[in-house]
Amino acid sequence: MMKYIIVQAGGKGTRLKHLTRNKPKALVPVGNLPMLFHLFRKYPDKRFIIIADYKKEVMREYLEVFADVKYQLVDADGDGTCAGVKQAISLIPEKEPFLLIWSDLILPDDFEMPTGYRDFPKEVYPKEDYIGISETFSCRWSYKEGKFLEESSCEHGVAGFFLFTEKEKIKTVAPRGELVRWMQENKMTYREIGLAGTKEFGVFEEYSQMEMEKCRPFNKIIIKEDKVVKEGRDAHGKKLVERECAWYDKAKKIGIKNLPEIYGFNPLEIERIEGKNIYEDSFSYTEKKEILRKLIISLQTLHKAEQIQADSFSCKEIYFNKTFGRIGNIRDLVPFANQRYITVNGRKCRNVFYYKRELEQRLEQLTCEVFCFIHGDCTFSNMMLRRDKSPVLIDPRGYFGYTELYGDPRYDWAKLYYSIVGNYDRFNRREFELEIGENEVCLTVQSNQWEDMESDFFEMTGTKPEEIKLLHAVIWLSLTTYAWHDYDSICGAFYNGLYYLEEVL
Template sequence: MNCDYIIVQAGGKGTRLEHLTINKPKCLVPINNLPMLFHLFRKFPDKKYIIIGDYKYDVLREYLKVFADIQYILINSQGRHGTLSGISDSLKLIPNNKPFMLIWSDLVLSEEFILPESGDYIGISKDFRCRWKYENHQFQEEPSEEHGVAGLFVFSNKQMLGDVPEEGEFVRWLGGKSIIFKELPLYKSKEYGLLSEYKKLEVPKCRPFNQLIIAGDRVTKIGIDQQGQHLARKEKAWYQLIEQVGYTSVPKIYSYEPFTMEKIKGQNIYEYKELPFEQKKSILENIIMEIKKLHSLGKQETDYFSMKEAYITKTFDRLSQVRDLIPFANQDYIVINGRKCKNVYFYQNKLEERLSQLEATEFRLLHGDCTFSNLMLDEHHRPILLDPRGYFGFTKYYGDAAYDWAKLYYSLVGNYDQFNIKNFNLSFVEGEVELRIASNGWEALEAQFFKLLGNEVTERQIKLIHAVIWLSLTTYAWEDYDSICGAFYNGLYYLEEVL
């Protein structure tokens, strides 16, 4: 069907999603590493979207400005109630005699879904429960999993809804019309309006731009967009270099096209939370020994343009994108977990000056992202390094060794890995920020960490870079609004210790 217009009802508060919608509208809750609304954008990137917002409208508006790369118009339906709100305004934006789709924002369509041929259609659930059902061309307010009204409608023209009210319940109103719909079965599609459904999701093991396919003892990694493909090229090149220099504490690579590697029999380091202190100490020693070994396998002259790119330019480029998204970003100071913190937006020059003083006597062969999420213990309890960055600033393979150590500290003390799997709570109380990140359980080894590093890097240097890494995470964690804000606040919190 030549259906160029999609109206998205995204105004709902999402009360049934509980804590997930305290700070953001339901349509921005991430599902499999992508906001609900953006699943629709990815499926139909060439359509023209009319998005109806209400709850947390300002958050939705600013988020779309930064991250939506489709054609859209946002409608403000604040002050009106129900799923009818905003629809009459939306219809004014659609040309006469043009078909369009109306969809609820919490409906994530299956990969197999395609728009039907010409006609008027209603999406029917086949494997999830809905409050209304549609059977024998009749609407009934009766729960159903096989005939449920899923929240997707295709209309051949807008004149069919010419007398639509300003507010109220859309399906109830539609039931009083004489429209005969063809049924459109939504097999494998899913509604995520309930916290119980959300909790059934597996914790994503990769970023939104990657896909992992596991088959037996092998893992194939696929970049699914331009960013993923770009990073994959760098990662492959790093593994090829590592093979040449004889470093073996990495997965075995079976092929580069497709990019297939050994599946490690073991767990990520952050999953070893309950080990005794002495055992953790031994593991940390082995990890640091492995990273030092990697660093010893190659070096080159320091490139200070790459230092500036990695620590200064990248950080402030990312921060500039999200300033209007973050609560209190227009204040000189922000109170975070009881600590009065300078706002980097007002102290950028001071931070740039401090970062420009960072020095590296030489560049070393780096991993570039050695967090606990990218470190595993194999079946012999040997550390294995995964998912390298493969570059530092403008430099391939080599960079400031302190960056690797700061990334390890990021997990050890910063508990990045728990933050990454959304195991944190962000709240705003009386103008202050409360950010509580679950523990990886390794903070007690902080002193041991610095002792093992010896004179390679100073504690102050690690803590400064660590704070900057949190600030840089803001747009890298773009798929979750709370993560954007939380990364920013955590960066300020740790920065206050060193500035």
């Protein structure tokens, strides 16, 4: 049985352009998980030895916060794909089989290790070394008839996947240089194993063609012809779906319109809307104003449907405790987070860690007498437009702090403002660029093209701008670890929170 996996994660990933500007290639997200974490999810019981070089401090801090497997980090001594391998194998006991794999390979769900490397039967010990052959994507090196050839190939490509019966096989590996070339020079031979269906993201063009998932890692969405089925992948996801079901059930009973048809609750099955998310289309100013009017009426109808006495503890939990709980987890991960001031897009911003009590006092001034039936997450991403441009509310949160279904209505308005002015939906799809300089930060988020509706938003809702802007900044800060799957998103959410907070603190 194989217990150890060495991951070569030291490369710069320069062909991925801005995606690796601030982080190592192994942390670039694919399908809402960093590349490296796909291996963690596939082999959660293995012991990982991760070779780091480029942006290794980012790797170290990130794994310390988010990795949920047994791992050790090796600082590569040297350069090239050989770098760090000798150090890594020193951490593996004698006579132990192991996998050596490149960090940018995403193995298919149905991939199985060969006999002897599988968990069962445990008593079978591997007798042969294996090399992974790409079969479906191009590689710079080939392996044919037991020989390495420096020629590109899809059918016989050397994919960066090697299984060894013991570390003795590569004990003389060079400290630097190209590992495959070293194997060629040492006339190493392997049995082949096909890696058909494996995904490899080496260049930006391939990555950019990947379809972006709209759900979080803890959710599973199945889209059928006329319906959408939603389930939780883990305990957290299952609890959220349970709350979503309770919200839809309550909304139907009190006669709320602008909802999808609900076909079942176990699992949650809802109508597949023939339309788009609001941010996915372009509209004239007049069209946007009419859509916004309908959205606001829908939310006002929700808020007026039922009300209960407000719970100050829930407000404190959502606005203050949760926010500082999340940003506290990533303080050592985000550059400049231990400085009193951070310059973001040319604006000198007070660092919330040093102005914690000032923010707490401002939030305590947001008194709330009644809780309303709220959506809880009404961004553009959670609203669909039918073909006649009528809005449909989807993906409700279903709770607010310690309170189920009901909450502060200003939270709904701040979430809507989050899309109108903050362009959250584009940020959520990673349509932004973050440049972390020596002394400042530049964050550019693609626009939803709704910023010109800001004054109309305040006029239609009747909300106080200083209150909504304050909550808007807090929501950005709170996004940090919720967007944990992407290092740039963590940092960008924190910096954006400081940028908007500086206007109102």
